Amino acid sequence: MWKLFENHIRLWLQMGIMSKLLNKPLRAFTLYALIILILSIPAYYWVVDTIWLNELDVHNKTVEGHIKDGFKKNNLSSNQITEAINVWSQIQPGVKIRQVQPFEVKKDSVYEVIRPNKYANEVGERFRGRSTYFYIQGKPYHLLVETNVEETHETVIAIAVVTILFFSLLVIGFILLNRKISTQIWRPFKNTLNQLKSFDLNSQKPIKLAVSDIEEFEELNQVLTKLIDNNIAVYNQQKQFTENASHELQTPLALLKSKIDLLLQDKNLNKKQLELITTLNTPLARVSRINKNLLLLAKIENHQYSDEQIIHLNKVLNENIEILSDYAANKQVSIENLIKETIMINGNKHLLEIMLTNLLVNAIKHNIENGMIGINYQAPVFSIYNSATNSLNKDTLFKRFISASSQSPNNGLGLSIVKEICNRYNWTINYTFTNNQHHFSITFQ
Amino acid sequence: MKILVIEDEKELAQNIADYLETENYLCEFAATYTQALEKINLYHYDCILLDLMLPGGNGLQLLQAIKEQNRQDGIIIISAKNAIEDKVSGLKLGADDYLAKPFHLPELSARIYSLIRRKQFNNTNIIEQKELQIDVLAKTVKVNDEVVTLTRKEFDLLLFFIGNKNRVVSKSALAEYLSGDIADMLDNHDFIYAHIKNLKKKLADAGCGNYLKTIYGSGYKWEL
Numbered sequence: 240m241w242k243l244f245e246n247h248i249r250l251w252l253q254m255g256i257m258s259k260l261l262n263k264p265l266r267a268f269t270l271y272a273l274i275i276l277i278l279s280i281p282a283y284y285w286v287v288d289t290i291w292l293n294e295l296d297v298h299n300k301t302v303e304g305h306i307k308d309g310f311k312k313n314n315l316s317s318n319q320i321t322e323a324i325n326v327w328s329q330i331q332p333g334v335k336i337r338q339v340q341p342f343e344v345k346k347d348s349v350y351e352v353i354r355p356n357k358y359a360n361e362v363g364e365r366f367r368g369r370s371t372y373f374y375i376q377g378k379p380y381h382l383l384v385e386t387n388v389e390e391t392h393e394t395v396i397a398i399a400v401v402t403i404l405f406f407s408l409l410v411i412g413f414i415l416l417n418r419k420i421s422t423q424i425w426r427p428f429k430n431t432l433n434q435l436k437s438f439d440l441n442s443q444k445p446i447k448l449a450v451s452d453i454e455e456f457e458e459l460n461q462v463l464t465k466l467i468d469n470n471i472a473v474y475n476q477q478k479q480f481t482e483n484a485s486h487e488l489q490t491p492l493a494l495l496k497s498k499i500d501l502l503l504q505d506k507n508l509n510k511k512q513l514e515l516i517t518t519l520n521t522p523l524a525r526v527s528r529i530n531k532n533l534l535l536l537a538k539i540e541n542h543q544y545s546d547e548q549i550i551h552l553n554k555v556l557n558e559n560i561e562i563l564s565d566y567a568a569n570k571q572v573s574i575e576n577l578i579k580e581t582i583m584i585n586g587n588k589h590l591l592e593i594m595l596t597n598l599l600v601n602a603i604k605h606n607i608e609n610g611m612i613g614i615n616y617q618a619p620v621f622s623i624y625n626s627a628t629n630s631l632n633k634d635t636l637f638k639r640f641i642s643a644s645s646q647s648p649n650n651g652l653g654l655s656i657v658k659e660i661c662n663r664y665n666w667t668i669n670y671t672f673t674n675n676q677h678h679f680s681i682t683f684q
Numbered sequence: 685m686k687i688l689v690i691e692d693e694k695e696l697a698q699n700i701a702d703y704l705e706t707e708n709y710l711c712e713f714a715a716t717y718t719q720a721l722e723k724i725n726l727y728h729y730d731c732i733l734l735d736l737m738l739p740g741g742n743g744l745q746l747l748q749a750i751k752e753q754n755r756q757d758g759i760i761i762i763s764a765k766n767a768i769e770d771k772v773s774g775l776k777l778g779a780d781d782y783l784a785k786p787f788h789l790p791e792l793s794a795r796i797y798s799l800i801r802r803k804q805f806n807n808t809n810i811i812e813q814k815e816l817q818i819d820v821l822a823k824t825v826k827v828n829d830e831v832v833t834l835t836r837k838e839f840d841l842l843l844f845f846i847g848n849k850n851r852v853v854s855k856s857a858l859a860e861y862l863s864g865d866i867a868d869m870l871d872n873h874d875f876i877y878a879h880i881k882n883l884k885k886k887l888a889d890a891g892c893g894n895y896l897k898t899i900y901g902s903g904y905k906w907e908l
Contacts (some may be wrong), residue, residue, distance in 0.1 A: 493786035514901035
């Protein structure tokens with residue numbers, strides 16, 4: 240249970256890690272845009288605030304100049320001045336004038352202050368002020384000019400909102416563009432990929448990759464075409480080699496066989512020598528069988544035996560059983576054919592014969608004393624089973640030249656051929672070992 | 685009897701000739717396409733053994749050339765190619781038999797024997813040897829005019845021995861004759877003992893002389 244869960248997690252993680260090529264730059268671009276835009280918020284704020292404050296300083300200075308000039312131009316009496324200042328201070332909130340003692344006079348300065356604004360109903364309003372001292376009729380006065388400035392947090396929020404808006408637009412744009420690019424630009428790549436997926440070295444059908452106007456894809460296609468052509472050539476050479484080698488071996492084998500037959504006619508040979516000569520036939524038969532099988536495999540792979548017909552399987556099977564009956568009887572193995580219905584199979588007759596022969600011979604060979612062989616059919620599964628002592632090695636069962644039995648050596652090609660024939664017609668072959676019996680079942684499709 | 689061996693492997697051709705010699709067959713040889721064509725145009729043969737892969741041409745073309753002359757020579761293809769297509773097209777073109785290399789010489793001899801007999805005695809193909817009488821077409825055997833009932837395999841074996849008269853035939857050649865291509869898949873050929881034992885017994889019971897001899901250590905011989 241835990242294992243299943245673990246597998247699910249792993250799969251899920253893998254899916255998460257696996258992503259489309261274009262999503263990688265998209266993620267990077269998006270992240271980069273996010274960083275830049277976040278960094279831009281304080282930068283914008285600084286720029287806006289500086290311009291704003293500069294502008295207000297100029298404004299405050301202008302107001303100051305205006306006031307100073309006003310007092311200079313209008314020759315007012317001391318009382319009038321005091322009066323005007325009082326009235327002014329009450330009505331004009333941004334400007335404060337008050338008389339100071341000469342020792343209080345300082346240099347002009349600029350400041351910022353935050354205080355509540357009861358008119359705007361705000362707790363902390365930011366003000367930019369200018370403090371200056373000037374003289375009217377020889378008396379020092381302190382002049383304060385203050386102007387309301389946008390608060391820091393308000394500016395930051397406004398800039399952030401705008402930035403986020405633009406960021407969203409940017410991301411949406413990225414995604415849409417990405418989608419468009421991935422379908423358009425990657426089309427030739429996907430075509431190539433699909434072609435490659437359908438390529439089968441065995442079928443010998445060279446693939447035709449579409450011409451692309453994108454340099455990288457065109458280069459890829461060219462390299463792939465070259466690679467595939469090379470592969471086909473090497474594969475063909477290899478197959479041709481097996482076929483030629485087997486052909487070449489037939490003649491010396493024929494010579495050996497005929498020499499043995501001739502030698503047996505020699506009247507000067509004694510019994511022992513004759514016996515020795517006769518035993519030569521056994522290894523010779525083995526070599527000749529291996530050679531035949533190699534040739535057969537090469538031919539099947541080369542897609543020879545292409546003519547197909549509807550075959551009466553029962554008939555072929557019975558002929559095979561008949562040929563092998565004395566061999567089986569000699570080994571005291573009984574063959575029981577339980578097939579009742581008629582089986583018609585589409586395929587090459589020769590190949591079907593070979594398949595059945597190999598299965599039958601194996602069943603007789605790898606049997607026990609007084610053993611049995613059963614043959615059955617339950618549409619669409621044909622099965623052949625025989626008594627035995629040990630299970631065969633499933634991993635090496637259909638491999639060439641690897642004996643799957645720990646008991647007896649053989650040339651290990653019989654089942655490879657059966658498998659190859661099954662592959663060719665998309666039949667599936669299965670092996671199980673139950674109740675001390677080898678079971679081979681072939682599912683015809 | 686004249687036999688033409690068209691085979692580029694000279695040693696194999698010689699082996700064939702040596703084996704057939706005892707049966708009073710006279711063998712001639714051709715190792716190339718042109719040599720073969722020359723011989724065919726000049727002489728008639730009872731049987732032609734034809735290899736398909738020849739220097740200078742394909743044996744199938746040669747076969748076509750023979751058949752175009754409307755001749756009666758028996759033709760056995762002996763080929764290393766063992767391709768079904770070659771076998772089919774060879775037989776279609778008019779070859780009488782097809783034998784794949786490597787083969788046992790007794791197998792070839794038996795086939796030549798039966799082919800020549802078939803050509804010579806079209807309707808009444810009856811082999812007579814002393815008290816033994818074999819009707820090849822009806823597949824019946826008589827000993828002193830008494831019918832002996834043989835199984836198909838026993839009958840085939842008898843014909844095989846007659847076709848290899850006075851020569852030692854190995855167990856392996858007999859197995860190959862009975863089981864065909866499958867023989868070399870089988871790990872032993874002891875199953876032929878039973879057939880031979882039965883054949884011997886049936887013939888002896890019918891009063892036939894003991895012509896089928898067991899040659900200890902090597903095989904059997906039909907001795908006359």
